[in-house]
Amino acid sequence: MTVETESNSINVAIFSTAEEASREVARRIAGAVNRRPDGVLGLATGGTPVTAYQALIGMYRDGKVDFSNIRTFNLDEYIGLPPDHPQSFRHFMDQQLFQSINVDPERTFVPDGLASDVAQACSQYEAMIRDAGGIDLQLLGIGHNGHIAFNEPGSAADSRTRQVALTDETIENNARFFESIDQVPRHAITMGIGTILEAREIVLLALGEGKAEAVAKMVHGPITEQHPASLLRRHRNVTAVLDAAAARRLA
Ligand code: PGA
Numbered sequence: 001m002t003v004e005t006e007s008n009s010i011n012v013a014i015f016s017t018a019e020e021a022s023r024e025v026a027r028r029i030a031g032a033v034n035r036r037p038d039g040v041l042g043l044a045t046g047g048t049p050v051t052a053y054q055a056l057i058g059m060y061r062d063g064k065v066d067f068s069n070i071r072t073f074n075l076d077e078y079i080g081l082p083p084d085h086p087q088s089f090r091h092f093m094d095q096q097l098f099q100s101i102n103v104d105p106e107r108t109f110v111p112d113g114l115a116s117d118v119a120q121a122c123s124q125y126e127a128m129i130r131d132a133g134g135i136d137l138q139l140l141g142i143g144h145n146g147h148i149a150f151n152e153p154g155s156a157a158d159s160r161t162r163q164v165a166l167t168d169e170t171i172e173n174n175a176r177f178f179e180s181i182d183q184v185p186r187h188a189i190t191m192g193i194g195t196i197l198e199a200r201e202i203v204l205l206a207l208g209e210g211k212a213e214a215v216a217k218m219v220h221g222p223i224t225e226q227h228p229a230s231l232l233r234r235h236r237n238v239t240a241v242l243d244a245a246a247a248r249r250l251a
Pocket residue numbers: 045046047048049140141142143144147148149
């Protein structure tokens with residue numbers, strides 16, 4: 001299904017279950033790798049992509065995809081968490097995907113949450129993406145408030161990789177992964193919206209009724225920095241892969 005909007009269109013693919021939507025995302029990622037085996041993937045963390053990564057691991061084990069020459073860049077990382085911290089996004093990626101496929105660990109990149117000079121680490125991250133030839137396929141989730149990566153409402157459409165403060169809502173949402181809310185970092189490094197929009201293809205996965213309103217605003221609402229995901233409509237090749245619950249409020 002393609003939803004036409006006043007400015008641009010976003011492709012929407014709806015599946016009855018989260019499992020099927022996740023399999024579709026895995027197929028799309030594997031497809032990008034098979035088209036360009038030395039290409040660049042942009043990857044995401046959170047509860048949403050876990051099943052898609054499991055499906056991707058299954059495809060790898062079945063010999064359907066080879067990650068040996070791929071490079072990966074993750075969207076974001078908490079500031080202050082070391083790479084081996086159980087809630088760091090580096091740790092998440094190692095556990096949920098990288099350790100179970102044949103990607104070269106040296107070719108997987110996550111922003112450095114312990115960088116002593118954060119601004120320098122951010123511009124270096126941008127340079128590494130550029131030097132790798134840019135991102136072929138970027139996977140995204142969506143926050144209840146419309147954030148993409150940690151670009152919270154109000155983030156500039158042309159923002160680049162930088163340090164950001166997390167909103168109270170995001171801290172509360174992410175507290176479920178920590179022992180207590182006090183342990184959730186208040187700051188993160190995130191790719192910017194401008195960085196994300198430079199990917200050649202974007203696949204946004206949203207699952208569950210809790211995301212339905214954010215998805216509807218992304219597709220039908222005004223294109224505004226107040227709902228960062230709506231800015232994806234300025235991109236030519238975005239697909240929102242949804243389960244039925246997340247699609248419930250679409251026209
Ligand atoms: P979630 O996070 O997958 O844990 O819901 C998505 C996001 O905030 O981008």
